[in-house]
Amino acid sequence: MNLTLKIWRQKDAKAKGKFVTYKINDISPDCSFLEMLDILNEQLVEKDEEPVAFDHDCREGICGTCSLYINGRPHGPDEAVTTCQLHMRKFKDGDTIVIEPWRAKPFPVIKDLIVDRYAFDKIIQAGGYISVNTGGVPDANAIPVPKEKADLSMDAASCIGCGACVAACKNASAMLFVSAKVSQLALLPQGKTEAKRRVQKMVAKMDELGFGNCTNTYACEAECPKEISVENIARMNREFLGAKIGGNKKEK
Amino acid sequence: MTKLNSKTPEGPLAEKWRNYRSNQNLVNPANKRKLDIIVIGTGLAGAAAAASFAELGFNVKVFCIQDSPRRAHSIAAQGGINAAKNYPNDGDSIYRLFYDTIKGGDYRAREANVYRLAEVSNNIIDQCVAQGVPFAREYGGLLDNRSFGGALVSRTFYARGQTGQQLLLGAYGALSKEIEKGSVEMYTRHEMQDIVIIEDRARGIIARNIITGELERHFGHAVVLATGGYGNVFFLSTNAMNSNGSAIFRAYKKGALFGNPCFTQIHPTCIPVHGDYQSKLTLMSESLRNDGRIWVPKNKEDAEKIQKGELKPTEIAEEDRDYYLERRYPAFGNLVPRDVASRAAKERCDAGYGVGPTGLAVYLDFEDAINRLGRDAIEAKYGNLFQMYEKIVDEDPYTTPMMIYPAVHYTMGGLWVDYELQTTITGLFAAGEANFSDHGANRLGASALMQGLSDGYFVIPYTMQNYLADQIGVKRISTDHEAFEKAEKESQERIDRIMAVKGKTSVDTFHKKLGLIVWEYIGMSRNKEGLEKAIGMIREIREEFWKDVKITGDITGMNTELEKGLRVADYIDLAELMAYDALQREESCGGHFREEYQTGEGEALRNDKEFTYVSAWEYKGDGEKPELHKEDLNFEFVEVKQRSYK
Ligand SMILES: Cc1cc2nc3c(=O)[nH]c(=O)nc-3n(C[C@H](O)[C@H](O)[C@H](O)COP(=O)(O)OP(=O)(O)OC[C@H]3O[C@@H](n4cnc5c(N)ncnc54)[C@H](O)[C@@H]3O)c2cc1C
Numbered sequence: 041m042n043l044t045l046k047i048w049r050q051k052d053a054k055a056k057g058k059f060v061t062y063k064i065n066d067i068s069p070d071c072s073f074l075e076m077l078d079i080l081n082e083q084l085v086e087k088d089e090e091p092v093a094f095d096h097d098c099r100e101g102i103c104g105t106c107s108l109y110i111n112g113r114p115h116g117p118d119e120a121v122t123t124c125q126l127h128m129r130k131f132k133d134g135d136t137i138v139i140e141p142w143r144a145k146p147f148p149v150i151k152d153l154i155v156d157r158y159a160f161d162k163i164i165q166a167g168g169y170i171s172v173n174t175g176g177v178p179d180a181n182a183i184p185v186p187k188e189k190a191d192l193s194m195d196a197a198s199c200i201g202c203g204a205c206v207a208a209c210k211n212a213s214a215m216l217f218v219s220a221k222v223s224q225l226a227l228l229p230q231g232k233t234e235a236k237r238r239v240q241k242m243v244a245k246m247d248e249l250g251f252g253n254c255t256n257t258y259a260c261e262a263e264c265p266k267e268i269s270v271e272n273i274a275r276m277n278r279e280f281l282g283a284k285i286g287g288n289k290k291e292k
Numbered sequence: 293m294t295k296l297n298s299k300t301p302e303g304p305l306a307e308k309w310r311n312y313r314s315n316q317n318l319v320n321p322a323n324k325r326k327l328d329i330i331v332i333g334t335g336l337a338g339a340a341a342a343a344s345f346a347e348l349g350f351n352v353k354v355f356c357i358q359d360s361p362r363r364a365h366s367i368a369a370q371g372g373i374n375a376a377k378n379y380p381n382d383g384d385s386i387y388r389l390f391y392d393t394i395k396g397g398d399y400r401a402r403e404a405n406v407y408r409l410a411e412v413s414n415n416i417i418d419q420c421v422a423q424g425v426p427f428a429r430e431y432g433g434l435l436d437n438r439s440f441g442g443a444l445v446s447r448t449f450y451a452r453g454q455t456g457q458q459l460l461l462g463a464y465g466a467l468s469k470e471i472e473k474g475s476v477e478m479y480t481r482h483e484m485q486d487i488v489i490i491e492d493r494a495r496g497i498i499a500r501n502i503i504t505g506e507l508e509r510h511f512g513h514a515v516v517l518a519t520g521g522y523g524n525v526f527f528l529s530t531n532a533m534n535s536n537g538s539a540i541f542r543a544y545k546k547g548a549l550f551g552n553p554c555f556t557q558i559h560p561t562c563i564p565v566h567g568d569y570q571s572k573l574t575l576m577s578e579s580l581r582n583d584g585r586i587w588v589p590k591n592k593e594d595a596e597k598i599q600k601g602e603l604k605p606t607e608i609a610e611e612d613r614d615y616y617l618e619r620r621y622p623a624f625g626n627l628v629p630r631d632v633a634s635r636a637a638k639e640r641c642d643a644g645y646g647v648g649p650t651g652l653a654v655y656l657d658f659e660d661a662i663n664r665l666g667r668d669a670i671e672a673k674y675g676n677l678f679q680m681y682e683k684i685v686d687e688d689p690y691t692t693p694m695m696i697y698p699a700v701h702y703t704m705g706g707l708w709v710d711y712e713l714q715t716t717i718t719g720l721f722a723a724g725e726a727n728f729s730d731h732g733a734n735r736l737g738a739s740a741l742m743q744g745l746s747d748g749y750f751v752i753p754y755t756m757q758n759y760l761a762d763q764i765g766v767k768r769i770s771t772d773h774e775a776f777e778k779a780e781k782e783s784q785e786r787i788d789r790i791m792a793v794k795g796k797t798s799v800d801t802f803h804k805k806l807g808l809i810v811w812e813y814i815g816m817s818r819n820k821e822g823l824e825k826a827i828g829m830i831r832e833i834r835e836e837f838w839k840d841v842k843i844t845g846d847i848t849g850m851n852t853e854l855e856k857g858l859r860v861a862d863y864i865d866l867a868e869l870m871a872y873d874a875l876q877r878e879e880s881c882g883g884h885f886r887e888e889y890q891t892g893e894g895e896a897l898r899n900d901k902e903f904t905y906v907s908a909w910e911y912k913g914d915g916e917k918p919e920l921h922k923e924d925l926n927f928e929f930v931e932v933k934q935r936s937y938k
Pocket residue numbers: 332333334335336337338355356357358363364365366367368369370371372373455456482483484485518519520521530531532535536538539575577701702723724725726737738739740741742744
């Protein structure tokens with residue numbers, strides 16, 4: 041396959057970025073999207089040009105490192121995959137492919153296609169866990185968990201924290217990400233104890249970091265490579281409301 | 293430093309760890325606040341250790357390469373984690389898990405460490421459940437288990453095909469909790485370049501800020517390396533792209549001995565190589581061998597037709613299929629350990645029975661399981677793996693068998709550590725895949741996650757205190773100290789040197805070339821002649837690399853070519869070390885198969901009389917042959933036998 045690539049190049053956070061066009065030839069349809077970029081980079085190095093910087097690590101759809109806005113869609117045209125799992129067979133010979141970084145205020149560009157997603161870590165730090173220390177916990181089978189609940193919890197826990205939901209949302213809302221963690225823990229008896237506190241702290245942090253509001257367009261669910269359901273958002277809203285009514289106001 | 297002291301505690305096997313803890317030194321809470329610990333790595337081992345240290349009251353600084361601690365390579369582990377809970381009531385026990393691990397490792401691991409691992413395995417599961425890890429459950433609400441290779445019991449806990457992800461997110465949660473409290477300072481996108489040693493003790497590190505390119509100095513009373521394995525020395529492996537061997541190799545160059553470098557694991561079930569642009573290999577979890585049956589055609593003519601695309605696997609009649617693992621190993625069948633399964637696949641393919649366009653693949657077939665359990669049941673268990681396969685290969689594994697082939701997956705070798713997980717540099721510890729302990733010459737499936745979390749949650753938080761107890765009087769050392777100055781200068785010079793080469797050949801070209809040599813001569817099977825040849829070839833690559841490598845971009849700011857270049861420089865040296873180690877070990881054991889030493893049936897033939905030891909290599913200077921030290925392994929509690937899975 042022969043392709044034209046329009047790639048966002050930006051030297052660093054402060055620089056002004058721009059699109060640069062590259063031609064690339066003889067790409068096998070069995071090649072992955074990132075392998076195609078590897079080939080481009082090898083060619084750039086050959087020509088003494090700086091390769092395109094992009095984030096990636098596991099290359100099997102689980103670490104959430106890869107990103108990329110491809111032809112206007114986070115993680116490209118294929119359903120339920122990350123960019124690293126996208127294969128060139130989803131494109132046609134002669135196609136022009138536009139490749140951009142995530143565009144969202146809380147995710148500033150670091151270089152070329154790489155953005156800073158530490159805001160997600162900050163939201164988790166605010167309360168996305170169960171506050172137990174190492175040791176002194178009950179036997180794993182001491183508290184039975186209904187299989188349905190455990191399965192739903194696992195569905196929510198599949199979130200890889202890539203940020204596609206934020207990139208897809210016109211408001212740059214992080215609701216799907218936050219609600220996945222809130223749901224995972226709220227569905228388990230182990231996570232119930234501090235459920236109210238957790239949802240309040242995480243939502244407060246999300247707002248503080250400049251993520252937008254959710255206006256129920258569900259673009260996040262449509263673009264999520266792990267098919268995390270918007271039902272989690274509904275569940276979180278219930279948790280959040282419950283926490284307000286339950287009056288956890290003294291909690292800072 | 294010829295005598296290696298494992299510091300194994302006295303007493304009966306089952307009491308060693310308890311005795312150790314009863315008698316070890318501890319640090320009182322007020323003093324903990326005065327002590328700083330540096331942890332490199334946020335995989336299972338690093339994240340668990342850092343969170344646990346911080347909970348105890350130490351000051352912790354944590355470093356990782358990725359943009360978030362949650363993205364460490366552990367996230368990619370699929371199949372599961374072992375523990376001796378015996379929930380299924382099928383005869384498991386701590387002793388049996390210990391025994392299986394020692395035997396699986398082909399009697400090349402330290403008994404006391406392995407027993408401790410089996411002992412704390414149960415605490416890990418308790419801990420993870422308390423953290424909210426959504427393990428698979430049965431309808432009664434209790435935890436489900438499945439089987440993995442090398443065991444006759446079901447002791448593997450799992451969270452779909454994403455066990456590593458869930459365990460790591462649990463540890464990441466614990467770490468995040470401590471970051472929020474201010475007891476952990478987190479440094480993402482930082483790569484450790486060197487260890488700083490002051491008066492023979494590890495006292496800090498030099499790290500490169502990946503975004504700015506600046507070198508930074510960080511002090512710690514002790515340093516823990518939890519930097520994972522070095523499988524990427526092969527270029528193609530199942531490891532994440534950022535997994536690397538540099539941190540432990542830098543430590544080796546600073547005087548830490550390197551244990552069993554040639555013990556690498558080739559995993560039997562990976563998606564076969566499909567093109568020379570390929571960047572990495574994808575694992576298909578070992579758990580699939582619970583329900584999948586491995587076969588190749590019985591007749592060579594059929595295999596050839598399949599290779600040419602003239603015949604489909606589904607067209608081959610049952611009686612014309614060779615389920616070679618079930619045939620050769622009736623007791624364990626498709627669940628033999630990885631080294632055995634990998635060699636058997638290679639043997640069939642080398643003999644001309646392989647399938648797929650290259651002939652370098654065998655089938656993993658779910659037809660029977662789907663007929664028996666239904667498609668839904670298979671989908672519930674392995675759905676994400678099947679999807680992953682379909683996306684890569686563009687074939688539907690529900691209707692046509694998967695094609696698989698062995699690939700590099702794990703490194704049993706790593707920094708030599710004693711019972712306390714301390715390296716031969718005082719104050720420098722190694723945890724998780726970065727150390728050599730526990731798995732001997734072959735690791736059993738679902739045991740790496742167990743070891744990472746065991747080291748991180750339940751071992752090093754104790755043993756570290758035994759070391760730090762006599763460090764309470766040591767004031768924080770200023771990073772203006774000449775040792776920091778010198779280490780930073782060395783790191784800078786190394787970077788300057790590689791940038792100055794300005795050659796013509798890209799880093800990846802060198803890496804691929806090296807990888808092919810390592811795969812060919814230090815891979816699944818090895819022999820004297822090949823190893824000697826490999827050493828010569830590796831030396832040539834080194835010479836060429838430092839004459840002709842091309843690093844584009846600047847020294848300041850983000851520069852991925854530079855990052856890769858520095859790692860590949862270490863891989864070249866590490867590959868040579870692996871070859872020395874494979875050459876001196878004139879026996880076959882576990883993942884180390886020397887063609888000269890095999891039984892009449894082609895099984896690995898150990899030489900216990902001469903080789904029941906850990907090889908630990910000491911760096912002797914660039915271009916010098918490293919010196920071999922030996923830690924003799926004494927088997928007091930198990931009888932050393934020829935491994936048999938028949
Ligand atoms: C595809 C796959 C599937 C697997 N499945 C299983 C399974 O089902 N069960 C099982 O038991 N095992 C499995 N394993 C093995 C297991 O995942 C690993 O052995 C284990 O996760 C290693 O954990 P770790 O904490 O030692 O290191 P890692 O998770 O590799 O973490 C290393 C950390 O060190 C950091 N680091 C490295 N170098 C530096 C440096 N110089 N400076 C700063 N930071 C650095 C990295 O950023 C990272 O945070 C699997 C492995 C693979 C590849």
